[in-house]
Every structure is written in C-alpha cells, then in structure tokens.
Amino acid sequence: MKTIKLFLTMLVCVGIIFSGIVPGMYIYANPDTVLLAAPTNLTAEIKTPTQVLLNWNFINSELANIYIERKSGGGTFEVIAVISGGTNVYTDSGLAPNTTYIYQVKAVYDSDAGESAYSNTVSATTPPEAVDPPSRPTNLTAAAVSSAQINLSWTKTGREDGYEIERKKIGGNYEIIGNLNGNTTTYTDSGLAPGATYYYRIRSHNSGGYSPFSNEATATTPSIVVNAPAKPSNLTAVVPANDRINLTWNDNANDESGFKIERKVGNGNYVEIMILGANTTSYSDLGLSPNASYSYRVSAYNGGGNSGYSNEVSVKTEIAPSAPTNLSASVISNSRIELSWTDRSNNETGFKIERKTGSGSYEEIATVGANKTGYTDTGLSSNVTYTYRIRAYNSAGNSGYSNEVSGKTGNVPSTPTNLSASVTSNSRIELSWTDRSNNETGFKIERKTGSGSYEEIATVGANKTGYTDTGLSSNVTYTYRIRAYNSAGNSGYSNVSSANIPIDSDQIQIRLYIGNTVYYVEDELKEMDAAPIIREGRTLLPIKYVAEAIGAKVAWSNTEKKVTVTQNKKVIELWIDRNTARVDGKRMLIDPDNKDVKPIIIPPGRTMVPLRFIVENLGCKVDWNGNIQEVKVTYPQN
Structure with missing residues (x-):
C-alpha cells in the first residue's frame, strides 16, 4: 500500500512539473489516451488568381496528420487535404478567380487516439482573372522644338492603361518625369536647359504589370534662347452650316512658325486638331456632328515654344442658321428694287437686310420673318447704285452673309409676260414670251431643276421672244423665268413656266x-x-x-x-x-x-x-x- 501511494504521489508531482505543456507534446494519462495541442498562427497568402498558400505552426510529429478544411461563401467546411504532421505549408490550387475562401486546420493522432482543437480560421480572396502585361511601346522619337522644350512621340501597342516617362542626362540615371493615360502617344517635356542633351525611354503598364522599356531616344536643346511668340486674340466662331465651324483670330506676333488649333467637345478635354502656317488667321473645322457643343482655343508657336492661349469660344452646331445664298436684285422702277434669295436653313427666326449706297457703309434697313425669300426696297432715289447683303438670324446668333448684289435705279425695261415652256424633243425645250418694253438691251433667261435654285443660262438680244434650251436630260423638271435688262438695270421677273422631258424607260x-x-x-x-x-x-x-x-x-x-x-x-x-x-x-x-x-x-x-x-x-x-x-x-x- 505504501508503494502504491508513493507511485501516485510521483505521478502528481510529474503532473505539476509538466502542467505548462509544450504544444505538440504528448501526456499519457493512461495507455489509451493522448492529448494533442492545436496548430496555431494559420495564415493564407494569395499567390496567383487560382492559388492560395497556407502556413501554420506545429511541433513536428510522426504520430499526427494535419487535416486541412476549406469553405467558400456561406458553405460548410470540407476536408480538402490530409498531410503529414511534419509539414506546415500547403498550396491550395485550381481556385476560381475573384472568390473568397475560408480555411482551418487540425491535428489528428495516427492511431485514432484523438484529435486537436481547430486552429484559427483565415480567409483569402483571389484576384480577378490574370491580365498579361502590355507590349513595349515602339518608335519613340524625341525632337527639340525650342531651347527649353523637347517633344516625344511613340507608337502605342494596345492593352496599356498608361505610360511612364523616364529621362536622364549624360552620365546620369533615369528618373520618372511623367505618367500618362493609355490613349496618349505624345509628351511635351518643358522647362529644360538650353544646349543640353537629354535621353528618354518609356514603358506602358496595366493591371498585369509593366512592359519592357521602349527604344531610347535622345535630343539636344538649342543653345540660343528664342522667345515664344505673342498669343493670338479675338478668336471668334461662326456656324455657317450644320457640319462646320469657321474660326478667325488676330495674329499679334511677327515671329511665329504657325498656329495650333485645339478643340473640345462638350465638357471633354482639349485636343489639338490642326497646325497651320505662319500669318494664318482663319480655319474651317469640317465634318462635325449636328447639335453638338464645340469649344476652341488657339496658340502661336516657334522655336521658343508655345504662346499663351487665345480667348476661348464655344458654339453649338445646328443652332445658328445657315447663310442664305443666290441673292439677286431687280430694279423695278426709279424708286424700287426687288430682292430675292434662297433660304438654306430651317431654323431661322428671320432675315436681316443690309444696304449701302455707292461706296458707303452697310446699314440694316429691314428684317423679314422665317422662310421669306424676297423683299422690296422702296422710296429710293433715281440714278443711284444700291448694294445689298442679307443674313439669317435666330436666338443663337447670325448666319454668315449672303453674296452681295447691286442695282442702279433708272429707266429699267418693263417685265416680260406670258412665258411658256414646251418639250419639242427628248433633249430640248422651247421658250416663248411677250416683250412688254421698248428699251431693253435684251433678256436674261434663268432656269432651275427640281427644287433647286435658279441660275442664268443664256441672254438674248432686244425684241427677242423665244429661246431653245438644248442638251437636257429626261425625267427632270426644268423651270424657267426671264427678265429684260438695260444699262439702268433689270426688269422684274416674268411668270415661271415648267416642262418635263419623259424618261427613257431603259435608263x-x-x-x-x-x-x-x-x-x-x-x-x-x-x-x-x-x-x-x-x-x-x-x-x-x-x-x-x-x-x-x-x-x-x-x-x-x-x-x-x-x-x-x-x-x-x-x-x-x-x-x-x-x-x-x-x-x-x-x-x-x-x-x-x-x-x-x-x-x-x-x-x-x-x-x-x-x-x-x-x-x-x-x-x-x-x-x-x-x-x-x-x-x-x-x-x-x-
């Protein structure tokens, strides 16, 4: 009995001595039971969009295996691998990109003696699908445009989100001087030293990484300092048609190499759209979209760099009306001149009519409403030359001016009457009219096709009452009008008469x-x-x-x-x-x-x-x- 008590006392002492158990060590309470400490410090590291590396702490043991469990989303844990207790790392492969995975591990005794508690849990979210880095930019060039500026350009290769620009001097190291977006293929390096040589290289990047560097390009700035030119001023913009805008400005420099035109659409960014030569003061921007807002600015440039920008102007296409055309003037009497024109827009509020006498200045004399194509100017003086021009207008502004026409009041001939047009062959129409005056020099014959505008096609002498129009096409409606004329001016127009040559069925x-x-x-x-x-x-x-x-x-x-x-x-x-x-x-x-x-x-x-x-x-x-x-x-x- 004393021996048994002594043995139990020794066991108690041993228990006290080993109460602070080292993780991974085994304490035998009886021959069938083993106590295992849990693995600790479980971590998860993303290696690729489809791989996660697990790592944990555990005292190596040949008596235990490590059970690795995983779940994703709201699922339940499942055993994905069983490895030797002597290993403390595991790579989980074949995962889905852009997915969150949760892990835990435990140790299990080899002879079913028992298992440890679970480690801590960790989570890892795989990144989106891998993206290949972009290809290297090519054809990098560097050109010194002034003593303080070098311009770079290159060829883009696709897949890039942006560019990194690097520069160095002779004997120096490359340094980053700019980061640009992926749509850019040019860069302006300014504030440089005169007479210095600079080297450049660029590389593109995206979420997959950086491309290799481009070729190296070099340029040397001129040693002579040239001042930039004075900036242009009074930039104006006129919308003469739905798809174009005309710009004009004042050239305030005498040393520019040319002008740079920049444009932005709506609230976008300015983009250079054209470079023009020295002494240029106008530009027509063509091929524009209807009902779109465009803004412009202009700068001059030379070897010293760019001037400051001109004022900015903004206009909207299809807002200002188109300029009227084909303005004509007929002297009806010693005190009256009739105007007619072609309306080329469909959004005008009306037309402004301007007149000048002799070599004087234009003054606005009248306005007429939308869709009008004629005006009679009365109360004029005899034997005076009057010159006219017109333009359409609406709330957005004025159109460009029409052509100019002049008429001189005097003893003009009377208007011819009874104009008629008859088809006489598959390419000919005969005209006839009544001559109502005795002082004409002759008659002017005008023709239009379809809904087009009149144009003068012939003149015939005094006292003529007929004309043959030849070389015509089938299935076209030809409309005619005539007027008499002399040195005092033109008569009013006759009535109009139309004829249509039947179409050849084979054409x-x-x-x-x-x-x-x-x-x-x-x-x-x-x-x-x-x-x-x-x-x-x-x-x-x-x-x-x-x-x-x-x-x-x-x-x-x-x-x-x-x-x-x-x-x-x-x-x-x-x-x-x-x-x-x-x-x-x-x-x-x-x-x-x-x-x-x-x-x-x-x-x-x-x-x-x-x-x-x-x-x-x-x-x-x-x-x-x-x-x-x-x-x-x-x-x-x-």
Missing part, C-alpha cells in the same frame, strides 16, 4: 447633292448615312448607295482598306489614301489631272470614294450643276 437616273444626305433614284426620295463632299475639286461619297441603284455590288476589306465594286464582269478596286485603282486588273490613276484625288475615311468612320471614276467605269453618265450643288448619274450612258 436609271440618280440625283445627289453636296452636303446633303437626301438623294433621289428615279425621283424616289432616299437617304444615305453620310453626305457627299468635295475634296480636291472632286465629289466623294459612300458609293454603295449609287452602286445598289444600278445593280452593282460593293465589298469592303478592312485588312487591305480596300473597296471593291462589281457589276456583271466589271471589277473596280480602290484603296484608302491611294491615288491609283485597278479596273479589271489594270492599274490606273483615279484622276490623271489631280494626283491628290483618292478614297478617304471621314468621322465617324465613313468610307468616301471618288464618284465619277467609279460610275463612268460602270458605263454611267455624270452631270454637274454647280448652282444647286447637284450630281446627276444616268445609267446606262446612252
């Missing part, structure tokens, strides 16, 4: 108008998605609208930037910005008289090709009416 006629998306196929009104324009004196337009009307097909190759037009066995191929084409495989100049004529692309991505070259090669006839800016295509040509 197709297409009428298009410069700057207007509306066009006609056999007098059926249609609309295209981009208006015809004139470049280098030639008409360019989206050719598919004409091609489809005459049974031709149009194909576009984005890889080659090529337009192919086919009809029957005829094949015409043209390339963007190339002045040569192929017709049935034979290469030729698009316009031998003007080598600058070529297909182009205009905003917002419309392909415009030379009309005459294509349709004439398809056997069409092309007629041009400059007065109404009309192109008429007849197919076939016969």
Whole structure:
C-alpha cells in the first residue's frame, strides 16, 4: 500500500512539473489516451488568381496528420487535404478567380487516439482573372522644338492603361518625369536647359504589370534662347452650316512658325486638331456632328515654344442658321428694287437686310420673318447704285452673309409676260414670251431643276421672244423665268413656266447633292448615312448607295482598306489614301489631272470614294450643276 501511494504521489508531482505543456507534446494519462495541442498562427497568402498558400505552426510529429478544411461563401467546411504532421505549408490550387475562401486546420493522432482543437480560421480572396502585361511601346522619337522644350512621340501597342516617362542626362540615371493615360502617344517635356542633351525611354503598364522599356531616344536643346511668340486674340466662331465651324483670330506676333488649333467637345478635354502656317488667321473645322457643343482655343508657336492661349469660344452646331445664298436684285422702277434669295436653313427666326449706297457703309434697313425669300426696297432715289447683303438670324446668333448684289435705279425695261415652256424633243425645250418694253438691251433667261435654285443660262438680244434650251436630260423638271435688262438695270421677273422631258424607260437616273444626305433614284426620295463632299475639286461619297441603284455590288476589306465594286464582269478596286485603282486588273490613276484625288475615311468612320471614276467605269453618265450643288448619274450612258 505504501508503494502504491508513493507511485501516485510521483505521478502528481510529474503532473505539476509538466502542467505548462509544450504544444505538440504528448501526456499519457493512461495507455489509451493522448492529448494533442492545436496548430496555431494559420495564415493564407494569395499567390496567383487560382492559388492560395497556407502556413501554420506545429511541433513536428510522426504520430499526427494535419487535416486541412476549406469553405467558400456561406458553405460548410470540407476536408480538402490530409498531410503529414511534419509539414506546415500547403498550396491550395485550381481556385476560381475573384472568390473568397475560408480555411482551418487540425491535428489528428495516427492511431485514432484523438484529435486537436481547430486552429484559427483565415480567409483569402483571389484576384480577378490574370491580365498579361502590355507590349513595349515602339518608335519613340524625341525632337527639340525650342531651347527649353523637347517633344516625344511613340507608337502605342494596345492593352496599356498608361505610360511612364523616364529621362536622364549624360552620365546620369533615369528618373520618372511623367505618367500618362493609355490613349496618349505624345509628351511635351518643358522647362529644360538650353544646349543640353537629354535621353528618354518609356514603358506602358496595366493591371498585369509593366512592359519592357521602349527604344531610347535622345535630343539636344538649342543653345540660343528664342522667345515664344505673342498669343493670338479675338478668336471668334461662326456656324455657317450644320457640319462646320469657321474660326478667325488676330495674329499679334511677327515671329511665329504657325498656329495650333485645339478643340473640345462638350465638357471633354482639349485636343489639338490642326497646325497651320505662319500669318494664318482663319480655319474651317469640317465634318462635325449636328447639335453638338464645340469649344476652341488657339496658340502661336516657334522655336521658343508655345504662346499663351487665345480667348476661348464655344458654339453649338445646328443652332445658328445657315447663310442664305443666290441673292439677286431687280430694279423695278426709279424708286424700287426687288430682292430675292434662297433660304438654306430651317431654323431661322428671320432675315436681316443690309444696304449701302455707292461706296458707303452697310446699314440694316429691314428684317423679314422665317422662310421669306424676297423683299422690296422702296422710296429710293433715281440714278443711284444700291448694294445689298442679307443674313439669317435666330436666338443663337447670325448666319454668315449672303453674296452681295447691286442695282442702279433708272429707266429699267418693263417685265416680260406670258412665258411658256414646251418639250419639242427628248433633249430640248422651247421658250416663248411677250416683250412688254421698248428699251431693253435684251433678256436674261434663268432656269432651275427640281427644287433647286435658279441660275442664268443664256441672254438674248432686244425684241427677242423665244429661246431653245438644248442638251437636257429626261425625267427632270426644268423651270424657267426671264427678265429684260438695260444699262439702268433689270426688269422684274416674268411668270415661271415648267416642262418635263419623259424618261427613257431603259435608263436609271440618280440625283445627289453636296452636303446633303437626301438623294433621289428615279425621283424616289432616299437617304444615305453620310453626305457627299468635295475634296480636291472632286465629289466623294459612300458609293454603295449609287452602286445598289444600278445593280452593282460593293465589298469592303478592312485588312487591305480596300473597296471593291462589281457589276456583271466589271471589277473596280480602290484603296484608302491611294491615288491609283485597278479596273479589271489594270492599274490606273483615279484622276490623271489631280494626283491628290483618292478614297478617304471621314468621322465617324465613313468610307468616301471618288464618284465619277467609279460610275463612268460602270458605263454611267455624270452631270454637274454647280448652282444647286447637284450630281446627276444616268445609267446606262446612252
């Protein structure tokens, strides 16, 4: 009995001695029980979008295994791996990007003697899908534009979120001098020392990392300091049409190399859109969107750098009305002159009429309402020359001025009457009228087609009462008016008379108008998605609208930037910005008289090709009416 008590006492003492158990050590209360300390300090580290590295503390033991458990979202823990107790790291692979995972571990005795409590829990959220770093920028160039400024430019490669610009001097180390967004391909380094050599390199970056550096570019600033020019002033903007804005400014310098035009759309950022030569004081911004707000500023530049900016101006397209055209004046008597014009807008409040006498200054004499196209100026003095101009207006401002016209009061002839027009062949119309005066020098004959504007097509001598108009086209309505004239001026206009030559059933006629998306196929009104324009004196337009009307097909190759037009066995191929084409495989100049004529692309991505070259090669006839800016295509040509 004393021996048993002594043994128990020794066990109690041993228990007291080892009451502060070292984690991972085993204490045997009886031969079938083992107590395991829990793993501690569990951590989780994101390695990739699909991998998490786990790490924990545990005394190595050959008697235990580590059970690793995981759950995601609101799920329950599940065992994902069992590893030896001698290991304290584990890589969890094959995970989903952008997902949160929660982990815990425990130790389990090899012979089912028991298991530890769980470690602490940790969570890790994998990042989104991996993004490849961008490619290196290329073609970096550096150009010294003044003694204090070097301009950089490069070629973008895609996938970049931004650029990092670095610079060094000879013998120095590269330092970051700028960070730019990914849409930029230029950088201005200013405030430099005269006569110094600078080296540059750039690299792009995105969420996947940095690209390699570009090529190295170098430039040396001139040692002679040149002052920047004086800034321009009095910048003004006028909206003469729905797709253009005309700018003018004062040139206050005599040493500029040119001017830089900058524009912003709405509340956007300014972007340089054009560089013009020295002594320039105007610019027309074309191809604009209707009903959009544009702001402009101008600066001068030379070897010393850029001047300050001019004042800013802001205008909105399709707000100010378009300028009226074709203003004409008819002297009706010694005290009266009649004006007429073409209304080219649909948003005017009215028209302002200005007049000057002799070489005097213009004064506004009257206003007339919207859609008016005529005005009679009365109470004039005899034998006096009066000159007129008009402009449309609305709440946004004035249009540009019309053309100027003059008339001199005096003994003008009487107005002819009874004008009539008769079709006498498939290309001829006969006119006849009554001569009501005895002092005319002759008669002026004017004609318009469709809803276009009148233009003078002929004059005949005194006492004439007839005229034959030849070379006309079928299925076109021709409208005529005449007036007598002498040295005192023009009579009033006669009545108008119209005639239409019947169409040849074997022909197709297409009428298009410069700057207007509306066009006609056999007098059926249609609309295209981009208006015809004139470049280098030639008409360019989206050719598919004409091609489809005459049974031709149009194909576009984005890889080659090529337009192919086919009809029957005829094949015409043209390339963007190339002045040569192929017709049935034979290469030729698009316009031998003007080598600058070529297909182009205009905003917002419309392909415009030379009309005459294509349709004439398809056997069409092309007629041009400059007065109404009309192109008429007849197919076939016969």
